[in-house]
Amino acid sequence: MPEGLEAEIWRRSLDRLVGSTITDVWADGRSADPGVSSMLPGSLITRIDRLGKVVLIATDGPTVGLHFGMTGRVEVHGVAPIEQLEYASGRDLAEWDRLRVWVDDVSTSEPPALRLNDPRRLGKVSIDPDLTHLGVDVFAIDRSSMERATQSRRSPIKSLLLDQSAIAGIGNLCADEVLWWSGIAPQRPANSLTHTERAALVTAIRRRMPIMLRRGGSTMGMLSPDVRSAAGPCQRDGAALERSKVGGRTAVWCPDHQH
Template sequence: MPEILEVEMFRRSASLVIGRTVKSVTATDRIVVPEPAAVRMLVGRRITDVTRRGKMMTIHAGPARDPLAIDVHFGMSGRIIVDGSSPIDELAYGASDDTKWIRFALRFASGEMLLSDPRRFARVQPSSAWAGLGPDAFEVGKREFIDRVGARRAPLKAVLLDQSVLAGLGNMLVDEILLRAGLDPRRLVNTVSPTELGNVHAVMRRVLPELARKGGSHAGRLSAELRFAGAACPVDAHPMDRCVVGGRTTIFCPRHQH
């Protein structure tokens, strides 16, 4: 599943089309593109920027007096393919580049940008549809992080996964951050001190660029191979526990996460 790091890779890849003018739009899948007429308004417009907030990527098009922005949410299995290549290869997703999975396409005089999505949880729609996202996890400052997260009354992990509090963190990244911060994911966030939340922020700001360099959210210390009860904690080798927090499978170490 694309998390913030993978979406940042897609954003960089999609940035290759900045400056190109859209010749045609393919938007035939009504689930992935629920408002095709609005998205087809891209035809004839020049792409001016591609931005990201959390796990959502936005394609901006001119002209300046009448701009149009389209959001792309990648769902479970969405991938961007620009001019025939993708920053994340299909094998990593257990998918292939079968053309029947292309749900959305922008074609230019030279080249194309495709959205491939076997499972159809991706969404492409006009930008206002995504109001209500919190600040981006790569960019949020410490004070704002402590204020926003600390204001809730729910398990710490559930709050960190809530995209209206903070945009971008997914299941594996939250487990990785809490493992490194030494905090129990089940703890009610109103019992977590501002100092501890400040430490979570500091860990998050280190982990995101580190895993981006290493290639994605699977590259953490709590790797996919360790995501089972009884696996040795990568910090202290104590057997880890498995539970469900915020509806998501959670792996944590009962010895060093409090």
């Protein structure tokens, strides 16, 4: 499913729409806030932002929030920056479209400038979304914000990393990845981490997330989907990887170097 890395790839691809005027909008009423189709035409796209897994299209009118479910994906001028999400269908049907946006240099007889396609309809399109419930963005995490997030939480550290109100933008694959790099077991209580371990976790996030982003997203880590499914030897020490349930989510980790 898309994580903050995929949302950032889509944000960057949507940057080319800045300066364009929205001329027409079609939205699936089952996935979009009321007014998406009527409020946006005539609006100038001024900026593309992101917080966590949410992409924000700012205009001189309302702001549009693109919230991605497990299988949501974006096309910009007919090009998909990410062709297919891991674990998602390889098909692309028009009936799965949830949002289509045309701008002033695109005729409505042509493919839309922006197309949001989601076969499972788990995401949504919002107008002026309230994101105050989200925590610090994954690309803005530092030692102070990590300390605030962990110091009073007894939940497993993996569960905390997945809690978007604590850190926005980390999903299941990235959580396992940064815990693997920092040598921290996923089931450890968050408030049991030492100052050194918190620093190691912040370092892993700040170093590995940009690397995975450049490589193509959350599937491009050491614990790739192929490695996760095989659960073979750890690429660091050769120990057998374990697959456990932590907070209802599958965690893949190395019991030899993650403590």
